[in-house]
Amino acid sequence: xxxxxxxxxxxxxxxxxxxxxxxxxxxxxxxxxxxxxxxxxxxxxxxxxxxxxxxxxxxxxxxxxxxxxxxxxxxxxxxxxxxxxxxxxxxxxxxxxxxxxxxxxxxxxxxxxxxxxxxxxxxxxxxxxxxxxxxxxxxxxxxxxxxxxxxxxxxxxxxxxxxxxxxxxxxxxxxxxxxxxxxxxxxxxxxxxxxxxxxxxxxxxxxxxxxxxxxxxxxxxxxxxxxxxxxxxxxxxxxxxxxxxxxxxxxxxxxxxxxxxxxxxxxxxxxxxxxxxxxxxxxxxxxxxxxxxxxxxxxxxxxxxxxxxxxxxxxxxxxxxxxxxxx
Amino acid sequence: xxxxxxxxxxxxxxxxxxxxxxxxxxxxxxxxxxxxxxxxxxxxxxxxxxxxxxxxxxxxxxxxxxxxxxxxxxxxxxxxxxxxxxxxxxxxxxxxxxxxxxxxxxxxxxxxxxxxxxxxxxxxxxxxxxxxxxxxxxxxxxxxxxxxxxxxxxxxxxxxxxxxxxxxxxxxxxxxxxxxxxxxxxxxxxxxxxxxxxxxxxxxxxxxxxxxxxxxxxxxxxxxxxxxxxxxxxxxxxxxxxxxxxxxxxxxxxxxxxxxxxxxxxxxxxxxxxxxxxxxxxxxxxxxxxxxxxxxxxxxxxxxxxxxxxxxxxxxxxxxxxxxxxx
Numbered sequence: 001x002x003x004x005x006x007x008x009x010x011x012x013x014x015x016x017x018x019x020x021x022x023x024x025x026x027x028x029x030x031x032x033x034x035x036x037x038x039x040x041x042x043x044x045x046x047x048x049x050x051x052x053x054x055x056x057x058x059x060x061x062x063x064x065x066x067x068x069x070x071x072x073x074x075x076x077x078x079x080x081x082x083x084x085x086x087x088x089x090x091x092x093x094x095x096x097x098x099x100x101x102x103x104x105x106x107x108x109x110x111x112x113x114x115x116x117x118x119x120x121x122x123x124x125x126x127x128x129x130x131x132x133x134x135x136x137x138x139x140x141x142x143x144x145x146x147x148x149x150x151x152x153x154x155x156x157x158x159x160x161x162x163x164x165x166x167x168x169x170x171x172x173x174x175x176x177x178x179x180x181x182x183x184x185x186x187x188x189x190x191x192x193x194x195x196x197x198x199x200x201x202x203x204x205x206x207x208x209x210x211x212x213x214x215x216x217x218x219x220x221x222x223x224x225x226x227x228x229x230x231x232x233x234x235x236x237x238x239x240x241x242x243x244x245x246x247x248x249x250x251x252x253x254x255x256x257x258x259x260x261x262x263x264x265x266x267x268x269x270x271x272x273x274x275x276x277x278x279x280x281x282x283x284x285x286x287x288x289x290x291x292x293x294x295x296x297x298x299x300x301x302x303x304x305x306x307x308x309x310x311x312x313x314x315x316x317x318x319x320x321x322x323x324x325x326x327x
Numbered sequence: 328x329x330x331x332x333x334x335x336x337x338x339x340x341x342x343x344x345x346x347x348x349x350x351x352x353x354x355x356x357x358x359x360x361x362x363x364x365x366x367x368x369x370x371x372x373x374x375x376x377x378x379x380x381x382x383x384x385x386x387x388x389x390x391x392x393x394x395x396x397x398x399x400x401x402x403x404x405x406x407x408x409x410x411x412x413x414x415x416x417x418x419x420x421x422x423x424x425x426x427x428x429x430x431x432x433x434x435x436x437x438x439x440x441x442x443x444x445x446x447x448x449x450x451x452x453x454x455x456x457x458x459x460x461x462x463x464x465x466x467x468x469x470x471x472x473x474x475x476x477x478x479x480x481x482x483x484x485x486x487x488x489x490x491x492x493x494x495x496x497x498x499x500x501x502x503x504x505x506x507x508x509x510x511x512x513x514x515x516x517x518x519x520x521x522x523x524x525x526x527x528x529x530x531x532x533x534x535x536x537x538x539x540x541x542x543x544x545x546x547x548x549x550x551x552x553x554x555x556x557x558x559x560x561x562x563x564x565x566x567x568x569x570x571x572x573x574x575x576x577x578x579x580x581x582x583x584x585x586x587x588x589x590x591x592x593x594x595x596x597x598x599x600x601x602x603x604x605x606x607x608x609x610x611x612x613x614x615x616x617x618x619x620x621x622x623x624x625x626x627x628x629x630x631x632x633x634x635x636x637x638x639x640x641x642x643x644x645x646x647x648x649x650x651x652x653x654x
Contacts, residue, residue, distance in 0.1 A: 026558075028543060031463065040361060042358075042412060048450065076355040120372050123378055131369075143350065216355060
């Protein structure tokens, strides 16, 4: 199986036409057009086998997830997706693997009308790097640095599910797992949240006119909110009991474990954002329209860092840390 | 050494300001602006340790080369470079390696005013993926598919040097190497052509108004010209004696080996292009202005494939093949 045959598989499945793609896969480079009055938003994320996903992860799930983690970065900026380039390094030229990868990629890409426009297939240890491109109206990208003291903090969806799903796969941490009494629907839900996260594109686009700062939860809530705190020079107080959780998570894990996963677990790809109190009503209406659940979890304060409050409003020490490589 | 410290090194060395960068390294994504009336040209190339470069390659050379191979794709489209995102996977968080990588990258990037605007640093086997962005005036990108029967074929610079440099490093194929009598200046020249290729950006920009088709020589002359042949539905006849070679190459290798390296050796990153006879004089004047040597090597004919002619004008069989993964 030669390289060009693998590219042909990817092209057939993932490179549907878009009016703004002048030259797609098959030349030295792609040529595309950014609409007038818009800025280009670009992000890159790499998934390494055994580091960012378990070695036994299915190829279709990998195709989905490698796109999802990048789309989530676009969502955090409020950008509308357009194009992606794929650099995939494979231990062997396996056309079945590539076809299944393309299937998962295409399933999510189709939802967002994103087209694959180029890339590189190479031989080596399994590694996937996607560079994803989207648009925002000029000057309207959401940033990490815009939070003001007094803003409230919201998060989309539920937290901790992906980390719960990973524990299910690893068979640790849940008494129901150890006793073999786990509910299979719960398990499937949590594992799907790990393997097939849904980037909050529609919510991000709706929020860019209303939120003051935004980031996606990829490393864990406290770590990612900490990035907003640092960039905005504010602190945050977060109510432990305010954190949204799925019934699947709470059914399968003790409350203490759930809290730990909600605050420190990565891979949720929800959006956490700050917003002036005056914009909250409009935001809630807008989120209801997009069908996106949001929860108020805290407030920006003078100071630094992210502080967790217990149900009595007292600060408590939390050991949970976000995901970091090389440490 | 945490991930953010590695990113800080890259940012400090490679992320100088450009007026069209609204948000650079440090948010969820970069935000940039494409100039009015221009299209965006995007390419991605991956270098895997032990596959695309010898394991002992210096980090600064890697930084230079990973950018050069991508800029060469922009050159082949006639694009002016603007921005890059870097996905670098490292076996360990080695700040010295990253600093030297950044130094080599920055040295070439500065020549072309290209800014690093984002990326991802991950842990795993050494792999470098760059996605590079540039501009062309709308509708003016050079393509592979524009060659017409009767067009002449030119190539920039000299061919075979990088493959000769690789043989020097591997100590094979040159009698002077085996006898230890190699000229060190020749060796250094050839190895520099392998490690520090100069992408033909100025030539590409000058050619886009004149050439009918263009590609860069990354896999080997015959293989890459074969891509133009296939995309343009023409054949090519190439004169073996017309192929430009450096004196270093011819001093160190037998003529037969030189021919093989010139036709089949990859990694030269010269441009091979087709042009109507009527445009040749203007092209030669333009290339003289940019200081870029060009050589006429053949002609587009009715038919298919790339045929090599000996000095008597007879077609000869050539076994040399271009670089291909997975075969």
